[in-house]
Amino acid sequence: MKVLWVLPAALVLIACSAAAPNTSPSPAPAASSTVATAPRASATTARPSTTPTPTPKATNKPKPHPISVQALINKKYDGHNLKLGRLLADYGAYKRYVITYRGDGLKISGVMNVPDGKGPFPVLVLNHGYIDPDTYFPGQGMPREHDYLARHGYVVLHTDYRGHASSDNDPNVDYELRLPYAVDTINAVKAVKSSKLPFLDKDRIGWLGRSMGGGVTLTALVVQPGLVDAAVIYASVSSMAADNWKQFYRPSEDRSRTNRRIARTYGLPDKSPEFWRAASPRPYFDRITEPVLVHHGTADDTCPIRWSEATVKALKAAGKHVTFVKYRGEGHTFERRWQRSIERTVAFFDKHLE
Secondary structure, three states, rough: OOOOOOOOOOOOOOOOOOOOOOOOOOOOOOOOOOOOOOOOOOOOOOOOOOOOOOOOOOOOOOOOOOOOHHHHHHOOOOOOEEEEEEEEEEEOOOEEEEEEEEOEEEEEEEEEEEEEEOEEEEEEEEOOOOOOOOOOOOOOOOOOHHHHHHOOOEEEEEOOOOOOOOOOOOOOOOOOOOOOOHHHHHHHHHHHHHHOOOOOOEEEEEOOOOOOHHHHHHHHHHHHOOOOEEEEOOOOOOOHHHHHHHHHHOOOOHHHHHHHHHHOOOOOOHHHHHHHHHHHHHHHHHHHHEEEEEEEOOOOOOOOOOHHHHHHHHHHHHHOOOEEEEEEEOOOOOOOOOHHHHHHHHHHHHHOOO
């Protein structure tokens, strides 16, 4: 059997310019048939001024808030050392392995489905939705997608974000609004591109994210435009961080301590709207270069469809290539229309990863 699935972030800039000198040309002298004679040299030579002209002081751009999309844009990514571990299962059409890679000073674990055959095969990096890290196991989430995509000729790399399964821990992820998960998936792609595994087609790579993973995918797309060839998101969280905090953080008793820390340092959305906007991918949609396919059910009560409607509207306003498919009556988990959605997903990746 098989597995797979597909959405939060920040900014600041400043520019300065020195006053430009007046470059308007002086009126040209009237044409004359008389040849002008060179002026005589002055008996006294003007001395240069001993007062130096003040040099404008360089103005350094302020650093963006460390919890922001702009900080992620400025960050250096070093995903490397992708290792194929033990064989977990042989499903006939593909084999499933444990994998690890390194990036951002961490070891990140995951699983990889590798189709049988010579390859090289196009690669899809999957970004899973929220699962309690205390109960999460390697490769958990999107099992239907894992299986279907591998059977259709794709290597499926499912990354266990930091703090999940055997990945190294990062105790500040919730406080950092889960933005570090985007770092992990970017480094997964970087690790694929630097890998020597012969069955990986490094020139054909896509992202697929579900729910929270949809937000992870959108953030990664604005942070590293051009890194992949296409992306698909399912039932995504909002592309505005404040929406997600209100929906998932505010009502959670388990996050009360994190919420108090956020209120104390960043300020909550109503008090610090600029911070929350800067922690969101939507204001940076102009950076995206890849085609995006968005799936969402009209009956989703976990991630309301209005979030994807707003995301798609913003992508279109930025002139991006986006396809939006709504599934009437479908909930967050895509039970009835999943088959049709995955067929559309494969057709989309077949087209854009050719």
